[in-house]
Amino acid sequence: MFCFALQFYHTFVAVLAPNVPAMYELHFAVPMAGAVFCTLNTRHDSNMVSILLKHSEAKIIFVDHQLLDIARGALDLLEKTGTKPPMVVLISESDGSSPTGSSSSSYEYESLLANGHSGFEIRQPESEWDPISVNYTSGTTSSPKGVVYSHRGAYLNTLATLFLHGIGTMPVYLWTVPMFHCNGWCLTWGMAAQGGTNVCLRKVTPKDIFDRIDQHKVTHMAGAPTVLSMIVNSEVRDRKILPHKVEIMTGGAPPPPQIFFKMEELGFGVSQLYGLTETYGPGTYCSWKPEWDSLPLDERLKMKARQGVQHLGLEDVDIKDPVTMESVPADGKTIGEIMFRGNTVMSGYLKDLKATEDAFSGGWFRSGDLAVKHSDGYIEVKDRAKDIVITGGENVCTLEVETVLYNHPAILEAAVVGRPDDFWGQTPCAFVKLKEGFDVDAQDIIKFCQDHLPHYMAPKTVVFEDLPRNSTGKVQKFILREKAKALPL
Structure with a gap:
């Protein structure tokens, strides 16, 4: 596949920004300049950003002013490992002024645009299969996966x-x-x-x-x-x-x-x-x-x-x-x-x-x-596949249990994972967040599920806490699985 040689034939341009106009504009500007666009999750910390910048070998990173400290931390980590950091372009406040402490940035976004060449000719892809962007999945820090999109x-x-x-x-x-x-x-x-x-x-x-x-x-x-x-x-x-x-x-x-x-x-x-x-x-x-x-x-x-x-x-x-x-x-x-x-x-x-x-x-x-x-x-x-709970040889689809939990009038959010069990192998463990003004205990929720599900599918444990989510709103069940594993017997 062509994608494994991308780092030798294409320039990568990264961006660390929320949903702001500059972020939208860059979706066009970067491919039109013949580069590959690499958008980074705004919830990443400096360590993860440094790992993804190193992996993508981005030459430039556009950074929103609210995320400048995270970017600076990432650049410092790159320098400590002997990796040349990318050039920084700061996306400032809407009036174009630079916030305090941004003097170390190489360029400011609006100023860069003002000095652009109006006669620039778009660099069209040589093939429709050329890469247009790379989007990183929410993998572990040791093995980031950069998903390559074609034009x-x-x-x-x-x-x-x-x-x-x-x-x-x-x-x-x-x-x-x-x-x-x-x-x-x-x-x-x-x-x-x-x-x-x-x-x-x-x-x-x-x-x-x-x-x-x-x-x-x-x-x-x-x-x-x-x-x-x-x-x-x-x-x-x-x-x-x-x-x-x-x-x-x-x-x-x-x-x-x-x-x-x-x-x-x-x-x-x-x-x-x-x-x-x-x-x-x-x-x-x-x-x-x-x-x-x-x-x-x-x-x-x-x-x-x-x-x-x-x-x-x-x-x-x-x-x-x-x-x-x-x-x-x-x-x-x-x-x-x-x-x-x-x-x-x-x-x-x-x-x-x-x-x-x-x-x-x-x-x-x-x-x-x-x-x-x-x-x-x-x-x-x-x-x-990794979320299926196998209890006593029976498969429990956690989404089915969660659907029942959401029908409980007191539950705002719910997620179910497997908890290790010496006898059953695993048992369903529910993590729930209650709506304001409600006060119910674990047994009430377990009984509610038993009334609406086969008993082997009903949670045996209920934990009350906020659910960890990634930037796209998905519950991070790997965190909940670790919490369930650490629960006292």
């Missing part, structure tokens, strides 16, 4: 995402998905294609969401389920009546079905999608069928929570036995691994031939997610 893949996924989200001309899009995550699900480029207005948010809060929708008459937005949960559980004083239905895409983890109902009560139209960094963000979409409108509410919500079918830019998605590579029957019961193939699947992992070969073993990209296929061809995610 062709980004183009096709952009068009497919616009189509499946029903984004017509002149949309007004509210940026609640981080632009560093899968290049904003490729909608950074998509908004420009449709002549859209971009409403940027540095920090996502329910009040800011409602205020921006009201002020700018937002038509579309997207977000992880945690954003939806934030909206439906917001204070009444922070809400505003929507000027019209606002279409919102959600993905990243299957949201509890009741979240869909509450969002629609507030005036949002919610659609479900599924994908990974390796599929440029959206890969499948729950295309709504008119006959589902007549179903009872519970059944409607179950249909809406499915991950659906592949979008038009993807060749194929299937649920397969990971050993035999045979497709599982479309019975809605047999669990297999979700696998993809097509032009909107990554070119490979930067400088990591083995990880790439493992990911494409058998000729399909292996997602690591487990799902079933229904008789109509729609897929439904059940769990990550």
Whole structure:
């Protein structure tokens, strides 16, 4: 694969910034200059940023003024290891002035633009398979995975995402998905294609969401389920009546079905999608069928929570036995691994031939997610392969337990992992955060689950605490597994 020689033939340009106008502009400026764009997670610390800068060999890094200390720490670490640090371009306050303490930066963003050459000719890619960006997954510090996107893949996924989200001309899009995550699900480029207005948010809060929708008459937005949960559980004083239905895409983890109902009560139209960094963000979409409108509410919500079918830019998605590579029957019961193939699947992992070969073993990209296929061809995610709890020889899909937990009136957030057990091997352990004003104990929650699930699936342990999440809203279950393992007997 070509991607393993990228560091020799392409210049990498990194950016460490939230959803600000400069971040959006750089999605065009960097590829137009013939370089590869490398967006970094704004929640990384200096150590991780230094590791990713070293791995990508970025020559320039654009840094938002609020993240300058993190960048400086990363550059210091690079120098201590004998690695030449990249040149820094500071993204200052909106007026272009530099904040105190920024004198060590090489350039300031707006000044750099003001001194640009107006006659510069765009450097077109030599091939549509040339890389346009590298997006790092949330891996460990010892083995970062840089997912390589091609110009062709980004183009096709952009068009497919616009189509499946029903984004017509002149949309007004509210940026609640981080632009560093899968290049904003490729909608950074998509908004420009449709002549859209971009409403940027540095920090996502329910009040800011409602205020921006009201002020700018937002038509579309997207977000992880945690954003939806934030909206439906917001204070009444922070809400505003929507000027019209606002279409919102959600993905990243299957949201509890009741979240869909509450969002629609507030005036949002919610659609479900599924994908990974390796599929440029959206890969499948729950295309709504008119006959589902007549179903009872519970059944409607179950249909809406499915991950659906592949979008038009993807060749194929299937649920397969990971050993035999045979497709599982479309019975809605047999669990297999979700696998993809097509032009909107990554070119490979930067400088990591083995990880790439493992990911494409058998000729399909292996997602690591487990799902079933229904008789109509729609897929439904059940769990990550590593998140399945095996108790007494029985498989427990943690997402099913979490869905029941979310139905408890006192629970705001919930996540389930396996806790080691000498007799059963593992038992389900629930971590929950309660809504304000509620006071329930562990036994109340366990009893609630036993009333709605087979007893072997009900949590045996309940821990009350905030859930650790990454920057895209996914619960970091590896942290919870370690906590469950450390619980006293």
